[in-house]
Amino acid sequence: MSIDVSFILNAFVQLLFSVPTTLLITGVSVLCGFVIGMAIALVRIFSVPVLSSIAIWYVTFIRGTPMLVHLLLIYNGLPLLIDGLSHRLGWGFKSAAIPVIDFVCLSFSITASAYLSEVIRSGLLAIDRGQMEAALSIGMTKPQALRRVVLPQALAASIPNFSNTVIGMLHGSTLAFTVPVVEVMAKAQIVASTNWKFLESYLAAAVIFWGITVLIETSAGLLERRVNLYNRGGVA
Template sequence: MTAFLKLLQALPTTLLITIISISIGFVIATIVALLRIYKVSVLTQIASAYVTFIRGTPMLMHLFLIYFGLPPIIDAIAKKFQLGFTSTSIPLIVFVCFSFSLTAGGYMSEVIRAGILAINRGQIEAAYSLGMTTAQALRRIVFPQALAVSLPNLSNSFIGIMHGTTLAFTLSITEILGQANIVASTNWKFFEAFIAAALLFWGITIFVEKLTAVLEKRINKYNRGGVA
């Protein structure tokens, strides 16, 4: 029980990393999905390469690539433009969030692409016939419906990234599982500490599931009686 209370100290870190990564990832994913659907030359190829790389390599490797690969680049740029800072002054959590955003973006782009493709092309044509531009058609007609279709999978991604944040302890960010390790190393009750961490993760997951259910209802209300 005391272990559980100590784990709660690490809860904000876990949630912060998850929410930031998912939010940035969502933006990346939407852009990537649109690029791939509309086949913008060159950018489509880059987007496809990004998705296949992210999905083809483990999340821990993304973290290492960013953590070990980025600082020399940042330092070189900072030196060239005399920005007066080094990569050391960037908190490690930034590297973690950046890396997980890229990971989340890669996975979610496929979810969003599937969502957009699920909306009948006839709807966009109908929107055009009403004089809407592509942007308007996407924003007003396609995205709301695509979001509803994608929501269950997006919540899946959210949960996946949240559980993936346990890797952040590699870069000495104390998230829930890391905290469990620390607590256990003081009293050698590993099993209890890990059970407490598991319950905490499960609790957040159930919360996310409930939230998704509520959101789904609301979004689908908007669509009820529609064409989707």
């Protein structure tokens, strides 16, 4: 058995056209997951009645079930709910009008929110309570103290874990090929099916994912060094 290097290069070029879709899924999922995760983390940190218990249950359920299950539940279940409500309310709207990638982004955003909430919460717990007390003692309100003092330090401490989650969501985006979304892995299968050179096609996909992962790790490392330099009182 021999590996066709020329086909790897050819597949690599073809797969590059699907990279924007993969990055879109990852970016939207991480961004939306971060916003939802931040709300969940704050609700749990401040032990908001009722909402705190719901948040704990939500995080436990999402982290305890596979990412693929979330995708299939959203992809197969949400259209039934939308069509049922539309029929009952006489809207005349069909779920078929919604792009499939929207269901993928929603599903992955839900997954990311649970993991990112724990990343943010661990960062908040790492900050000494005295920081909040000191901010309140000089006349800041609690929201101001959170925004200006606590959250910047917590997010800085969370950079390594945050980058790991981003990489995890990037790799998890490959599950989108189970539904009709042509991201890198789906494109790899399409390219390979032309002459059954799956090994070469998957090697090309691996190189692309490895390259994106290195970029994320490098960016996170640079950001972490910059933040640490600032915290030590150096010049950024």
